[in-house]
Amino acid sequence: MAAKYWLVKSEPDVFSWDDLKKSKNQTTYWDGVRNYQARNFLRDEMKKGDLVLFYHSNTEPLAVMGVCEVVREGYPDFTQFDPDNDHYDPKADPKNPTWFMVDVKLKKEFKHPVTLDEIKSNPKLKNLKLIQRGNRLSVMPVTKGEFEEIVKMGN
């Protein structure tokens, strides 16, 4: 099974590329996703070895910072059961968890972060879900071609 390609958004105020760099083994768990479509990707579709573009949303610079690799496949997001956590979900049932997460590890830092403007002005990326109107998914699939184009732009 060939690896798949993904793009995840993170607000750098919450968790930035630098935070990932400083994490133990440059690996982190991707917690706090509370959207069913994104949850399904995390739970069912993301597999070990899949490659993930890491995008900074909401705060400058709006850009893809680099590439991560999935190192642990979907497992229950423990923050849903923690009342002190921002992502606590009082309806979540430990026996049948609602929300899932994966672990990702830093694989490659772009020499040149690929900004939203650059993505928008590249005709090869015009179908990228990220730039489609009103898209609010925090985890989304990208095609191999889109992935390779962004990696090329980052080097």
Add this chain to the structure above:
DNA sequence: GCCAACGTTGGC
């Protein structure tokens, strides 16, 4: 800080 777009909630 604004606001368009969207997902979720809840009354009916």
Add this chain to the structure above:
DNA sequence: GCCAACGTTGGC
């Protein structure tokens, strides 16, 4: 099951 109201996202 519809749909209005509401809250959140995220670019500008």
